Amino acid sequence: AQKVTQAQTEISVVEKEDVTLDCVYETRDTTYYLFWYKQPPSGELVFLIRRNSFDEQNEISGRYSWNFQKSTSSFNFTITASQVVDSAVYFCALRSYNAGGTSYGKLTFGQGTILTVHP
């Protein structure tokens, strides 16, 4: 069975602080992909990043960075110098091949972390 856990339900920071959102996953598949999505108050999910299970390189995109560690089954997301516009719900998700014995790669979401950045 697949599972994604985002233990932090809510995080509140002041603008310009750095913040890390945790994501821990479980899967028995050796080939899988991890995703982060942002859901602003408008409701639409915005794709942020995709990482495959064979690539453990960290990634940086502007103020965003991601740390993927297979040894701890974690895919954490850090926002540097947070801004008010970063306030949103952030979802970590997992998708693997042959989950459940079918050819469809089911996308499993964590519960989400509500990030509030105060001015």
Next chain:
Amino acid sequence: DGGITQSPKYLFRKEGQNVTLSCEQNLNHDAMYWYRQDPGQGLRLIYYSQIVNDFQKGDIAEGYSVSREKKESFPLTVTSAQKNPTAFYLCASSEGLAEYNEQFFGPGTRLTVL
């Protein structure tokens, strides 16, 4: 601009009524999905479709039905059999069902049962 549109944005339904949520995409994607989001929870898959005239149940399909008569359209009907339909519904699409295909989401429809 390519994207996914969902309508209506807000929908109110009386108990016992069926309602249909619209989802249209112009991304030329083969795969489409419907998710349900409840407060404080992640998204749960209702139905998905790999190709026209084909669709499969997701984790919480009971009380829902879908059709896929056109590649760009994947409407969801919430039937009276759905016991607790009040939720936020998100439609998504991707190039295919492969695990590396990221899914793109629409703006969602908030359904409230009165």
